[in-house]
Amino acid sequence: xxxxxSLTNSINLTTFETNNFLEFDRVGLEYSxxxxxxxxxxxVSFSINQGEFVSVxxxxxxxxxxxxxxxxxxxxxxxxxxxxxxxxxxKPLKNVGIAFQNPVLLPWRNxxxxxxxxxxxxxxxxxEYKKRLPEYKRMAQELLTTVGLQDFQQQLPxxxxxxxxxxxxxxxALIHQPxxxxxxxxxxxxxxxxxxxxxxxxxxxxxxxxCVGMLITHDLREAVFLSDTVYVMSPRxxxxxxxxxxxxxxxxxxxxxxxxxxxxxxSDIRRHIRRG
Amino acid sequence: MRSKLNHFFRSKTASFVLPFLATILLFVVWEIVVRVxxxxxxxxPSPSSxxxxxxxxxxxxxxxxxxxLVTTTTGFLIAIATGVFLGFLIGxxxxxxxxxxxxxxxxxxxxxVALVPLLAVWFGANEIPATLTAFLLAFFPIAVNVALGLxxxxxxxxxxxxxxxxxxxxxFQKVGWPHTLPYLFxxxxxxxxxxxxxxxxxxxxxxNGGMGYLIVVASSNFDVPLAFAGLLALAVLGIVLxxxxxxxxxxxxxxxx
Numbered sequence: 001x002x003x004x005x006s007l008t009n010s011i012n013l014t015t016f017e018t019n020n021f022l023e024f025d026r027v028g029l030e031y032s033x034x035x036x037x038x039x040x041x042x043x044v045s046f047s048i049n050q051g052e053f054v055s056v057x058x059x060x061x062x063x064x065x066x067x068x069x070x071x072x073x074x075x076x077x078x079x080x081x082x083x084x085x086x087x088x089x090x091k092p093l094k095n096v097g098i099a100f101q102n103p104v105l106l107p108w109r110n111x112x113x114x115x116x117x118x119x120x121x122x123x124x125x126x127x128e129y130k131k132r133l134p135e136y137k138r139m140a141q142e143l144l145t146t147v148g149l150q151d152f153q154q155q156l157p158x159x160x161x162x163x164x165x166x167x168x169x170x171x172x173a174l175i176h177q178p179x180x181x182x183x184x185x186x187x188x189x190x191x192x193x194x195x196x197x198x199x200x201x202x203x204x205x206x207x208x209x210x211c212v213g214m215l216i217t218h219d220l221r222e223a224v225f226l227s228d229t230v231y232v233m234s235p236r237x238x239x240x241x242x243x244x245x246x247x248x249x250x251x252x253x254x255x256x257x258x259x260x261x262x263x264x265x266x267s268d269i270r271r272h273i274r275r276g
Numbered sequence: 277m278r279s280k281l282n283h284f285f286r287s288k289t290a291s292f293v294l295p296f297l298a299t300i301l302l303f304v305v306w307e308i309v310v311r312v313x314x315x316x317x318x319x320x321p322s323p324s325s326x327x328x329x330x331x332x333x334x335x336x337x338x339x340x341x342x343x344x345l346v347t348t349t350t351g352f353l354i355a356i357a358t359g360v361f362l363g364f365l366i367g368x369x370x371x372x373x374x375x376x377x378x379x380x381x382x383x384x385x386x387x388x389v390a391l392v393p394l395l396a397v398w399f400g401a402n403e404i405p406a407t408l409t410a411f412l413l414a415f416f417p418i419a420v421n422v423a424l425g426l427x428x429x430x431x432x433x434x435x436x437x438x439x440x441x442x443x444x445x446x447x448f449q450k451v452g453w454p455h456t457l458p459y460l461f462x463x464x465x466x467x468x469x470x471x472x473x474x475x476x477x478x479x480x481x482x483x484n485g486g487m488g489y490l491i492v493v494a495s496s497n498f499d500v501p502l503a504f505a506g507l508l509a510l511a512v513l514g515i516v517l518x519x520x521x522x523x524x525x526x527x528x529x530x531x532x533x
Contacts, residue, residue, distance in 0.1 A: 072439050094441035104432045108454045108531040117450065121440040156531050176440070 021085060021212055022048040022071070022180065028079030029066050040066065042237035043080070048229075053206060053213035055223035058233030059273065064216045068184050071214065072096050084180075093180070094122060097173030097211075101185040103165040105157040111168050112153040115140040118176040125176060143171040146208070147201045163194040170202060174209050181206065183215040187222065196254055199225045203251060220273075224265045225252055232272045242272040321501040326508065329501035336490065341509050344475055344487040347403050348517070351410025352471040359415040359467070360460070363422025367456075373423075384416045389477050396482030406478040406486060413474035414467040421463035425456030458532050461525040468517045476510065487513075 029041035041063040048054050056064050069075040071082055073092040082089045097118070105114045119125040119136050129136070144150050147167040157165055166186060173181060186202075187195040199222060206213055206226075217223050223230045224246055232242040246265055248256060256262050284290050303323040309315070310322040317325060330337060362380070365372040388409055395405035429452055437447045479488025487510050494502035 072435075074435055074438055092438050092441055096439055098436060098439045100432055100435075102432060104430060104436055106433065106451065106454070108457075108529070117436075118440050121437065121442045121446055121450070172436075182439075 019049050020047045020083075021050045021052075022214075023083040024067075024080070025083065026080035027067070027070065027077060027082060029063050029070075030079065039237035041079075041239070043239045044233070045080075046231055046240055046243065048212050048214065051210050051212065052228045053215070053226055054229045054231060055215040055217055055227040056231045056233060057217055057220060057223050057269065057273070058238060059235050060218070062233045062236050062238040064233060065184055068182050068214065068216050071180070072098060072182055095176075095178050096180045096182055097176065097178035098182045099166070099169045099173045099184070099186045101188045103157075103162075103169035105165055105168055105172075107157050110154050110156055111144065111149060111160065112137065112140055114157070114168055115143060115171045115175055117172060122176045140171065140175055143175055143205070144168070146204055147171060163190050163198065166190060166198065167201060170198075170205060174205055174211075177209060177211070179211055181209070181211050181213045183213070183217075185217055186215075188218065195219070195222070196257075200254060202226065207251060220266055220269050221257060221262075223269065224248075224262060225257060230269055232269060235274055241274075242269070244269055318498050318500045321504050325501045326504045329499070330505035330508070333502055333505065337505060337509055340485055340487050340490040340506075341513060343403065343485045344406075344472075344479065344510075345513060347406040347479075347486060348410050348471050348475045351407040351475060352414050352468060354407075354411045355414035355418060355467060355471060356464070358411070359418025359463070360422050362415070362419035363456075364426065366419065367423035367426030377423075380416065380419065388412050388474060389481065392478045392481040395478070401482045401484050403483070403485070405482055406475040406488075409474035409478035410471035411474070414471035417463045417467050417470065418460070421459040422456055425459030426452055428459075429455045458529050461521065461529060465518060465521045465525070468521055469514060472510075472514055472517060 024044050024046050027041060027044045028039070030037045030039050032038065040061075044067060046054075056067065058064055066075065070077045071089065071093075073089050077089065084093065105111075106117065109117070116136060119139075120129055125132075125136065141150065141153065144153060147170065149164060149167055149171070152160060152164060152168075157168075160168065166189075170186065173183075183202075187198045190198065203226060213226070215223065215226060220230075227246050230244045230246060231240050232244075233239070234241045244265065248261065248265075307323045310320055321329075362376070366377050366380075367373075391412065392405055392409055395408055399405055399408070433451050433455070434447055437451055442450070475486065476488040479486035480492045481488075483489045487506055491503045491506040494500070494506060
């Protein structure tokens with residue numbers, strides 16, 4: 001009987017882990033403006049499965065970035081809760097990788113050292129940093145090669161172009177094998193052609209790591225290209241008003257963006273975007 | 277010809293040769309003006325007589341210059357320690373910012389020359405007032421810049437570290453401190469000159485040695501060439517001090533453009 005109990009428990013746990021890896025449970029957000037509370041996010045509820053890549057799109061000011069900060073634990077979730085594998089997120093998570101619109105590389109470190117930064121901070125890498133440095137360097141170099149930066153390891157950030165900096169920033173977000181990759185409009189500052197190249201690179205990187213990805217973006221084509229599921233948020237006070245599964249095969253290619261399938265998905269999402 | 281000249285202006289040699297030539301030219305014009313208009317020695321001595329005085333009094337000049345250098349450096353080192361410490365307090369603690377900072381600003385508005393007589397009463401006419409004046413003039417810019425550096429770290433940069441689960445200390449090590457270094461070095465260049473001004477002022481008001489003292493004594497003896505030799509020695513000391521920090525800065529923050 002006891003054995004049976006523990007068996008069901010473990011089964012529950014496994015299904016739980018794969019199917020509701022990250023859960024948003026009636027998450028809300030309020031700001032006080034002139035000491036009057038103002039609701040930004042009304043109710044966001046959805047869940048992300050293990051290994052799934054989701055995008056959250058919506059008009060500006062609907063609290064997408066705040067949502068991301070709450071997931072990472074950088075900002076507290078005061079209304080509702082976000083659970084990672086069933087545990088409520090209350091403080092900054094240790095196993096996330098974040099990339100912002102601004103690449104925020106440390107200007108005093110060259111590309112390689114910037115990418116190595118998480119390994120100096122996150123356990124278990126930190127413990128053995130000195131001993132395993134050559135191995136870590138190889139890991140960083142492999143990532144940099146994936147994004148075509150193998151010849152720019154020694155360059156300082158100001159010597160790189162905007163796209164190169166963002167690529168280095170992605171490598172930094174992924175080197176410590178995070179369970180969650182959080183991306184806040186990472187390519188918004190890049191030109192259209194560079195941006196499309198970055199989609200492909202990001203997809204390649206993500207397929208190597210196979211972690212949960214959550215992308216905040218304004219670019220609907222970007223959302224379709226990269227995601228397994230796209231969530232659309234309404235204007236303020238916002239909630240999820242539409243969700244769409246993207247069943248295009250992976251790895252996706254830029255040619256796919258020209259297919260009818262792709263364009264149907266794109267138009268479907270576009271129809272659900274409302275301005276604030 | 278023109279393009280060759282332009283090329284020379286942009287070269288590294290030009291940045292050494294031209295200032296040197298300009299200085300020589302200044303002295304030559306000076307010498308000519310003094311001779312042509314027959315300006316008396318005690319109004320404006322000629323460079324040649326200044327040189328003569330410098331040679332005649334070289335042991336005194338060297339000894340006093342050494343003393344000024346020692347008091348300046350001592351005061352400056354204390355200023356660095358105090359300034360960095362206060363900068364951390366103001367930059368990291370809201371309470372320190374609200375309580376300490378206004379007092380520091382108020383104190384900084386007092387002309388430090390006015391303190392020298394008091395310092396002389398307390399410590400006597402020796403090297404202590406000079407060291408203290410150097411310190412008092414120099415610590416403020418250091419404290420302000422360190423606080424500014426810590427305060428201006430991009431929040432996103434801190435977020436990158438915090439999202440990795442970094443401790444406060446790690447955020448400081450990896451981001452706060454390196455970000456503050458350029459601010460610190462900018463302030464060191466200014467503060468070094470301030471410390472120098474401070475010690476010379478104190479020496480000329482109340483002291484028994486140093487370049488300030490030497491110049492005051494020389495002027496009261498109407499030995500104007502010696503006073504000028506003292507001034508030139510001060511200029512050289514100042515340039516050496518400033519140059520030292522420029523070079524140090526280049527190595528310490530090689531990554532800044």
